[in-house]
Amino acid sequence: MPSEDRLSAGDATASAVTGILRAWLEHIEDGGVRAAFIGEADTDVAPRPPAIKVCASADEARNWVEGQAEAFGVDVAWTDGA
Structure with missing residues (x-):
């Protein structure tokens, strides 16, 4: 699978998330x-591209998002289909 990871809790470019992570999963062709996910802050913040990671399974993908939320200290709000 191609590497498409970008912007995670351990990344120095990640801004502080004070609200929730709005997350979703997308099944890809391979x-x-x-x-x-995107962070939803309690204050107005300029939007950033979503953090993305390609995973082998839906369980792996959910675990990654939940781990990122834990690192930020916020909850996850899954969109439909997650």
Whole structure:
């Protein structure tokens, strides 16, 4: 699977997230799953591209998102289909 990871809690470019992570999963053509999330802050913040990681399974993708939320100290709000 191609590497498509970008912007995670351990990344120095990640801004402080004070609200929730709005997350979703997308099934991709090669059989993998793309996990993505955006932070929703309690204040107005300029939007950033979503954090993305390509995973082998939906469980792996969910675990990655939940780990990122734990690192930020916020909850996850899954969109439909997650």
